[in-house]
Amino acid sequence: xSRALLVIxxxxxxxxxxxxxxxxxxxxxxxxxxxxxxxxxxIPTAVIRHxxxxxxxxxxxxxxxxxxxxxxxxxxxxxxxxxxxxPGSFTGTNLGDWLQQIGADTVTIAGYMTQMCCDTTxxxxxxxxxxxxxxxxxTGTLAVENEGGSVxxxxxxxxxxxxxxMFISDVIDHQQWTDRCQA
Numbered sequence: 001x002s003r004a005l006l007v008i009x010x011x012x013x014x015x016x017x018x019x020x021x022x023x024x025x026x027x028x029x030x031x032x033x034x035x036x037x038x039x040x041x042x043i044p045t046a047v048i049r050h051x052x053x054x055x056x057x058x059x060x061x062x063x064x065x066x067x068x069x070x071x072x073x074x075x076x077x078x079x080x081x082x083x084x085x086x087p088g089s090f091t092g093t094n095l096g097d098w099l100q101q102i103g104a105d106t107v108t109i110a111g112y113m114t115q116m117c118c119d120t121t122x123x124x125x126x127x128x129x130x131x132x133x134x135x136x137x138x139t140g141t142l143a144v145e146n147e148g149g150s151v152x153x154x155x156x157x158x159x160x161x162x163x164x165x166m167f168i169s170d171v172i173d174h175q176q177w178t179d180r181c182q183a
């Protein structure tokens with residue numbers, strides 16, 4: 001098995017901006033832990049960064065302060081930085097080419113938001129024939145209320161994980177992942 005770690009959208013918008021991630025507790029620490037483990041184990045790592053296509057977007061505006069990677073993620077080793085404009089990390093990017101170049105057959109999903117960019121990227125990877133590992137404690141979200149209803153961050157996170165485990169991904173925590181990588 002040849003895996004790659006995908007670290008999705010760990011940007012300041014989710015800490016200091018309009019969309020503060022609240023669930024699960026410790027999400028950033030777990031993400032940094034898996035990044036450090038991946039670096040130690042020489043697991044290829046793609047850091048993925050989102051921006052909105054509109055130059056005047058109130059969130060994820062390219063080159064704005066809130067668009068920047070979280071400083072802890074920025075300071076860690078990575079093999080590639082991929083910029084995207086859509087929820088799926090494969091859409092309009094070179095992620096698929098990079099994964100092919102490194103010979104990956106498995107992708108590990110960490111990052112934000114569980115139900116949006118992480119979920120979409122996992123589904124895209126599965127559709128492309130990759131095995132997908134979705135890290136339940138190294139992905140995160142927040143409470144959402146809109147015309148469709150309202151859910152807590154915990155409810156949204158859990159519902160997405162349950163749906164992922166049904167057919168798309170192997171949903172595990174970061175410790176299970178590190179144990180699996182060392183086996």
